[in-house]
Amino acid sequence: MSYATPLAFCTTLLASAYTFAAPGFAPAATIPKGDWPDHSSALCDVAHETGAYLARGQAYDPAAIHGGTYKAGRVPAERIRDTLAFICAVHDEDSSRGQTSRLVDPTFIEQHFDLVKWHPDQAGAAALSDAKPLLQKLPADKLLLTKYYVRLAEGSPGQTTSKPHALYGLPHDEAGLSLSVADARKDTITRYAHGKQRIIELEKNADSAGHLARLAPPLVWLNRADLEGALLQGTAVVNDEDGRRRYFNVHRNNGVAYDRTRKPEEQERYWYFKEVPGVLGYGKDADYKIPVKPLVTVAGDIFQLGLGRLILLRTEEAGKPVLRLTVLADTGGAFHDNLYQLDWLSGYYHGWEDYHAANRHRGDYAQAWLLLKKESVPSR
Incomplete structure (x- = not known):
């Protein structure tokens, strides 16, 4: 060797x-x-x-x-x-x-x-x-x-005062496009248009939030802590109001690199998600990731x-x-x-308090x- x-x-x-x-x-x-x-x-x-x-x-x-x-x-x-x-x-x-x-x-x-x-x-x-x-x-x-x-979150099917932030699916203008084809159009497609801070700001206003929802499908609505947990961990396990447990994994991002000198909530890197059957790890695209x-x-x-x-x-x-x-x-x-x-x-937890208690x-x-x-x- x-x-x-x-x-x-x-x-x-x-x-x-x-x-x-x-x-x-x-x-x-x-x-x-x-x-x-x-x-x-x-x-x-x-x-x-x-x-x-x-x-x-x-x-x-x-x-x-x-x-x-x-x-x-x-x-x-x-x-x-x-x-x-x-x-x-x-x-x-x-x-x-x-x-x-x-x-x-x-x-x-x-x-x-x-x-x-x-x-x-x-x-x-x-x-x-x-x-x-x-x-x-x-x-x-x-x-x-x-x-x-893996973040255990509570989700809502629509935007509410307590759950104002969405996990968005892939924007409509690249639905059906391979990653390579979509990336070749980065100057014109929605995914590259905004950083995380801009998206969060737009969600504060009903009209602009509605505009975002027309560009990319909201998969589920979360509070800010659950949103940050999902973006940081790359996965969210969400208990819906109807009792269903749903799994979401990162799909494609906005091309902004993660900045290790900034706090997670200050990042501009933003991920669009995909609903999946279970918890997934690495994969170059959402079409094939490792359970x-x-x-x-x-x-x-x-x-x-x-x-x-x-x-x-x-x-x-x-x-x-x-x-x-x-x-x-x-x-x-x-x-x-x-x-x-x-x-x-390390496991599945609702938040940092549960995580720290276990670790x-x-x-x-x-x-x-x-x-x-x-x-x-x-x-x-």
Whole structure:
């Protein structure tokens, strides 16, 4: 196995105290001790769906379907897909035998996977660390592990005083157009006409709100907090007034980049949504996105790491070390050129209060290893 390792990382190996300026990826042989919660069934589900996306081939989505860049350590792209297939093969075999999953056995993991320890890009983190204590305190051997969640919201079929903001479907003037055709018309189509702040301002007036509704279909109406949660997380699960539960996922955006120096509510990036049958992760367009599940999914820089990487995380939870296998099956605007952070899908919550209650015992940093099935695997 060959990994391209930055010169800065190689140099630090000679020092007695490790300081990683650039991201570093180095082979490892063993895994530190800790508890291993068993979510192997959900892990296999996400691995299977991600593998199906990878099977479409690099020509379908070259930005995501690859074996990593120089900075992230190149590997043959086929090994990522083979690793995901192996995860499901082990799970299926264990389930058929009615035995405890070997995917929570560290000895099995060490025997059957090549482990590569990931040290964060401290230089990249430092460049964005103003007023961000977690980045300022980023350890040399751990990633920043933020947690995202699927927003549970209460929706209305029409605009009300308490729910004045819509999740809009794709504007009518590009309905039926492929993404490439629509993007070629960005100077004339509705999607590129406004930033988020302008849309929110227009919704305050009945006439202008009606004009917006004629340009793009309102799928459901929300309060401001639920709107911001949906835009930030990319997904909303909405309980309608009639008792139905509906799922919405981002479809296409207005072309404005996410600005990591601004608060979420101040952003100009704006997403149009699509109603979907369940919670979805990455996909280059809404026509095909990867179904994901909590606890086993992470979002990160797929453009450097490659979609579908199997990542082992070791976190501190209530003062105890916990290890989890996860699949890199999602991304976001904050993960362009970001090799110091992962975002863990923690669960489904109504808001920050519920989220914090469920996650306050979990640490903000995690050790991380990239795993690949060994090319010569011992007998299972």
